[in-house]
Amino acid sequence: xxxxxxxxxxxxxxYGMALSLPCLLFNIVPxxxxxxxxxxxxxxxxxxxIEVTAWGILGLLFLQIPAIGWLANPAYWLSCILxxxxxxxxxxxxxxxxxxxxxxxxxxxxxFKLPNGSNPDSALALKKLLVGFWIWLDAPVLLALISLxxxxxxxxxxxxxx
Numbered sequence: 001x002x003x004x005x006x007x008x009x010x011x012x013x014x015y016g017m018a019l020s021l022p023c024l025l026f027n028i029v030p031x032x033x034x035x036x037x038x039x040x041x042x043x044x045x046x047x048x049x050i051e052v053t054a055w056g057i058l059g060l061l062f063l064q065i066p067a068i069g070w071l072a073n074p075a076y077w078l079s080c081i082l083x084x085x086x087x088x089x090x091x092x093x094x095x096x097x098x099x100x101x102x103x104x105x106x107x108x109x110x111x112f113k114l115p116n117g118s119n120p121d122s123a124l125a126l127k128k129l130l131v132g133f134w135i136w137l138d139a140p141v142l143l144a145l146i147s148l149x150x151x152x153x154x155x156x157x158x159x160x161x162x
Contacts, residue, residue: 014139
């Protein structure tokens, strides 16, 4: 019982840390590269984890493809609940789903530009994944690894058919 609380607490700590750290670095680029704009240098924008989370929800509402990565959050939360209830098989499955969806959805931002709300003539192009993203991804990785370890360690006669 104690190890579950420690592992779950550490995973949630990683998740919380990721929300406060810089996660993604974007280049601010012209929306239409053929149109000559008076601004030569658009610059960069560093987005913190809490911003990524908030904009991800809005991105889903406006059907932005990279916002699919936000769906990793509910999968991770479900994984936490299942881990606390000792449903390690489903916890591992939902954690692995969160990893795949979060990583794949975020990587799609390298190919799909996002709207820049502050300037309709520019867009955000993902340039780099920062430390907050990797810590955010570590939270479901930790739950997946521990769930799989506990599944292998559990005696066969104690495994419940699920």
